[in-house]
Amino acid sequence: MLENNNNHNNASCAFAEQTVSYLYGEVNAVEKTVFETHLKSCANCSEEFAGFGAIRSSIIEWRNEEFLSLETPLMEIPYKKTQGFYNSEIGSPSWFDKLRNFFSLSPALTASVSFAIIAICIGILFFANKSSNDLEVAGFDNKNTEKPFTSPTVDKEITPTLSTTDASEKRIAEANNGNQEMISKSKDGRKNTIVKAATNSGIALKDSNLTANSPEIKEANRVNKNVPSVRVNRIPKLNSVEEEEDTSLRLAELLDDDDAK
């Protein structure tokens, strides 16, 4: 039987390809007719073909019973240091890949987005520069906010009028120096204040209690010589000041009297 099989193998070699092609239905009409005609005339080929059919049925049964019910496993390709691995199921690229994919979609989109970003940056810079210029025009300077308020100055020399009254002394002191202390109503304080005011402004004045030889007057005169003419702040107009009777002694009169003596 083995020899017969070998002989049959040699003889059926010519139909070996046709046998498997016909078995799996991959023959054209002509080849099918030829092979079917041969099967009718060759018992060995018929038997062999039947055996092959049974084998194929068993393999198909095995596939159906054990493989078709299996789910395709999830192919997880882990990221490693060497190369860019990723999870094929999720496919999560890095933020850089996402950004690159976004800009690779359309050149027109890329250009428009870039232009919009540049325009926004230019607009921010423009408005920031404009607001800083506005602040400079308004004269708003943060550095001067902490200084105390000073009365406005004018470019005009004004000879202050002095009087022995407290109100006048107060005005003189305030006019000459915006930072002077409040005038004391005491006699000593009045005198000191007058001297201080005179000293600061370089003005020698005469007081009822002060003489030309008074050390205070001498000091005032000494200072007066050395101090150039001083710009005096204009006394702010007050209704009460104008309505008062001007009984203050003028400085010039005082100086003349002193010289006469």
Added chain:
Amino acid sequence: MIEFSCKAKLKTRVMVTNLTDEQLVEQAVNENSEAFGEIVNRWERKIFALCFGMLGREDEARDAAQETFISAYKNLKNFRGDAKVSSWLHRIAVNQCLTVKRRAKTRSESFLDDESNQGEKVFVAPSRLSPSRTTEQNERLKIIRQAVNSLPVDLRQVVVLKEFEEMTFQEISDTLDLPLSTIKSRLYTALKQLRMKLERTPLEVV
């Protein structure tokens, strides 16, 4: 913004779907994750079927298929454009199956040597069959599984590609990069050997 990103992702997905396997490999080499993902999506079922047919066990087939794609990704830059991507993947898969089988043999856990313990894990009995028939069927499946696994690798590969992946002869020829006549000749030889093995068994093959 979310809608725009979804549309962008859909557009990218559509773009890779329209590419050939070779174009996808080229993009994957340039670190395009979507491209390699598309390759996996196209071939994962067939590669898994090949591995199952070659090994006969689900767990080993799963490992072999996973290793196939990992190895393919590692060697993307080594892929030559002269062969098809399917041929390249199948070659890797067959090598992985041989590696897994060799490893199992080394651990004395060969599927052929100890079929009795492994058979029950693999076989899934259909509930509609009677217990007696299930046993008979189990035996039949076991026999055919053993017979296919006993074939030489080159013959087994053709049988598995034909029956499990349901490829045509031309597709198998392209995949294995062999002439059409060689493929048919190998299949003929494989069927003959299977018939001889099964005719020796006491149970009748249906």
